[in-house]
Amino acid sequence: MKRVVLSLAFSLLSTAGLLAQGGAVRGYVVDKTNSSPLIGATVSVKGADDRVRGDVADKKGQFLIANLPAGNYTMQLRSLGYTEMKKTITIKANDTLDLHTVGLTPTAVLTNTVEVEAAQIRGEQKGDTSEFNAKAFKTDKNGTAEDLIKKMPGVDIDATGTVKAQGENVQQVLVDGKPFFGNDPATTLKTLPSDIIDKVQIYDQASDQAQFTRFDDGVRNKTLNVITKADKRVGVFGKLSAGYGTDSRYNLNGNINVFNGDQRISLLAMANNVNEQNFSIQDIIGAMGGGNNSYMRMAGRSMAMFTTSGGGKSSAPRGPGSNNDFTISPNDGISKSAGIGLNYSDQFGSSFGVSGSYFYNRTTTEQNQNVNRTYITNNEVSQTNPQSNQGVVTNINNRLNIRADYSIDSMNSILLSPRFTWQSNDNSSNSNSSIFSGSTGSALSNSVTSSLSNGSAYNLGTDLLYRLRFATVGRTFSASLSSAFRNSDSKSTNTSDVTLFFPDSTINLYQDVPTDGKTTTLSANLAYTEPIATNHQLQLSYNISNTSNSSNRFTYNLDSLGNEVLPALTLLSSQATSQYLTQRPGLSYRFSILPNPDSANAAFDPLTMMGRGGPGGGHGGPGGRMLSMMGGAIGTWTFGIGADYQMATLANDQSYPTSFSSTHQYYNILPNFSLVARPTATSNVRLIYRTSTNAPSSSQLQDVIDNSDPLHLSRGNSALKPEYTHTIFANYGEFNIATATGLFLMAHLNLTQDHIISSTYTHGVAPFLNDTLPVGSQFSMPVNHDGYMNVNSFLVYSFVLELWRGFKLNMNTNVGGMYTHDITLIDSATNYANTLTFTPSIGFSSNISEYTDFSLSARTAYSTLKNTLQQSLNSNYTTTTLIARGTFISHDSSDWFDGWLCSMDFNYIVTSGLSSSYNTAVPLLNFGIGKRFLDQRAEIKLSVFDALNKNNTISRTTGSGYFDDTQTQVLHRYLMLTLTYNLRSFMGAK
Secondary structure: OHHHHHHHHHHHHHOHHHOOOOEEEEEEEEEOOOOOEOOOOEEEEEOOOOOEEEEEOOOOOEEEEEEEOOEEEEEEEEOOOEOOEEEEEEEOOOOEEEEEEEEEOEOOOOHHHHHHHHHHOOEEEEOOEEEEEHHHOOOOOOOEHHHHHOOOOOEEEOOOOOEEEOOEEOOEEEEOOEEOOOOOHHHHHHHOEHHHEEEEEEEEEEOHHHHHHOOOOOOEEEEEEEEEOHHHOEEEEEEEEEEEEHHHOEEEEEEEEEEEOOEEEEEEEEEEOOOOOOOOHHHHHHHOOOOOOHHHHHHHHHHHHOOOOOOOOOOOOOOOOOOOOOOOOOOOOEEEEEEEEEEEEEEEOOOEEEEEEEEEEEEEEEEEEEEEEEEOOOOOOOEEEEEEEEEEEEEEEEEEEEEEEEEOOOOEEEEEEEEEEEEEEEEEEEEEEEEEEOOOOOEEEEEEEEEEEEEEEEEEEEEEEEEEEOOOOOOEEEEEEEEEEEEEEEEEEEEEEEEEEOOEEEEEEEEEEEEEEEEEEEEEEEEEEEEEEOOEEEEEEEEEEEEEEEEEEOOEEEOOOOOEEOOOOHHHOEEEEEEEEEEEEEEEEEEEEOOOOOOOOOOOOOOOOOOOOHHHOOOOOHHHHHHHHOOOOOOOEEEEEEEEEEEEEEEEEEEEOOOEEEEEEEEEEEEEEEEEEOOOOOEEEEEEEEEEEEOOOHHHHOOOEEOOOOOEEEEOOOOOOOEEEEEEEEEEEEEEOOOOEEEEEEEEEEEEEOEEEEEEEOOOEOOOOOOEOOOOOEEEEEEEEOOEEEEEEEEEEEEEEEEEOOEEEEEEEEEEEEEEEEEEEEOOEEEEEEEEEEEEEEEEEEOOEOOEEEEEEEEEEEEEEEEOOOHHHOEEEEEEEEEEEEEEEOOOOOOOOOOEEEEEEEEEEEEEOOOHHHOOEEEEEEEEEEEEEOOOOEEEEEEEEOOOOOOOEEEEEEEOOEEEEEEEOOOOOEEEEEEEEEEEEEOOOO
């Protein structure tokens, strides 16, 4: 079958140039008064057959309508705030009519209607895209995009820098439809000034192939697209700041952006010791090859803190590009960072566009934690495990991302996306841990462990996508190739001194553990779509993917002379390879139910609206992407149904300590269903059902024992099977233009069969150890088990509250919920851990003027944890957060009285229901006073961080068979004097 599909692919490629027939019309839609492009203007043509075809102007105002039979057409051009234009055009066969520039005249607006118009254009729901007008949200003239975004309905930025929109983590921020500094939302929003932004769009971006074929592959990235003002696209802007304070605290930041239409260059640099970090903690763990030491376990706990309260697995839809390139500090530990980044993008003619970014940083973090862990056991006698962990880690990270999009002609295009990452990591850690009996309070064991580790890893990957559109509307072919290669090396020296009290004995370990691993993934995907009737389309697809892993891990005992000696227990070391090969032919069917053909809104055929950016249908400007996935006209309901037949082979070969090999075949049907609808002009509905498989990792398959902590032994399991997951995602969005109210709902469910869980033994003879576990120790290994479930839901309602004329507040009310049904085997008994988290919140922010900005919000996270084993450990715990922020700037005709500013940031966090010493109320107050000068572009400010000297970080996370209450060292009070200069030099529209 593979040969047949490949033969078909080459045949189609060889005849591509012969199939590009039919006429076309193209041009640019601009404002007649200033020649600025009208992004999002709609262009449609109607022929003698009364069939309407259309397009949407991209970021340059450009439009293209192809595949038009020869004849006369009535063209209609429309844009909000402009007079509609109609004209007659003639299309010739195999020819393109170039209209060059078409100008629309702004609609005259009476003075007494200005206020109504402003309220109406605060936001719109355009299909699956929520679009907000930046002018309707007042911010400080020197504010950032982050300050603006936080005022918009359904958008939130938490203390860790994570950007959320409509209940989901934002995976990327685009600027005028193009990537900016990779896929990191926080860096982009902190770099861009708010005064260059015209509009902000929020949508779920599909993969490049799905945008082209219009068949949903389930890959979704919550995306913010920042559309800049037409007169701010040529110029130089940025911000430079330098601060120094008490305790030798310093903070240096700078970014310079040079925009010249499509050509854009941005440079940023930073250095500080006040916890502003620009790396992802996953990079550290990745560089260490999985982390087999106490610091890596400590880092894992820290990473869990960054997730939704209550722990459990993240359920946000994720796909390629979902990992952040840069991450803002979660404020745990004390960090010193330095970094530099470069971003470049350009468009060469109408056929070739390129963007890329490079980032380097070095971060050293000191992290001290106190952890109180409670274990769930298979009896009513619980165990508690207080821990004290200290660690210092130095991480160096390099990232390079490139995206090149080339349109060969009006029917063919190629998209190439290479990427490279290199990381190195050095750390030292110490841990003191004791285990106590919950019934008597007596100590069962005590351990003191330390580790010195260093490692490095690099990742190299490339995605290549070819797209072909035929003259027949709805007939397309696409082929993609993906490759990824990862290599990691690390070495750790572990020391452990363990005291056991029942019976009295000691364990002393001094070991070297070198580890290296390689992972190679190669995959290809072919997709062919064919229209079988009006608004009906079929897709044939074929995917083949192969992932190969090799891993070597050796554990050497060090004798008194420091020589490495292999221990008697050979299972401490392993050499193994694994391979996961899948082949997946698929068939999908898509059809649309159109609105009443007599309706004026029934002008668009969803199969003709195939996206912009040439044949690829890639970014091509925000307007084009929006129409490409929104399902056509108002009242259109688009359904998709299909299934893949997956043939998978999982092979595992081990050469040491014992030689064996195993090969297993798995056959699965992977059904899918999608619904996209536009019930009204202001609302959209989306429902997706997907199934997928997930193979166990190489480390999970290795029959090797990790004894770096003798009280917490672990082992892989070569008998693991792939997981099979059902995913349901649904959302509804509505924005009422007249009342400026928004309603967004989201629900996401994962149900996994053969879920890989932990099987833990706390006493007796554990499998493969052939020895009785000491009292106060544990042994765990991964196994498959059915029944894991995770549900997330979110609702946001936003509106504008005007208490009196001119005093406007942006109101946001949110309700979130998460339920996790997790499973753990404890001494062969099954424990079902049910965690329910409920998070209501309310907040408002001012929308008065650029000189007065304040906000107040309250949020409660109420969680319940119930276990079927040891129900006495069931608990309820709550975290309530109150946040008040304000900035006030004086404005006066006098230079002396003008530009004084006062800022305040107050957080009050109350935790209850945790371990006794972890229930606290933490008031955190930051404030500053400063003066602006040089036409308010420069600013000097004295700030106080943690003025009350009460800063503290406490959290609860739920793991497999345990839960942790954690307190982490943080920064305390310091003062800092900062000088800032905002660079602004624009040359108008281009």
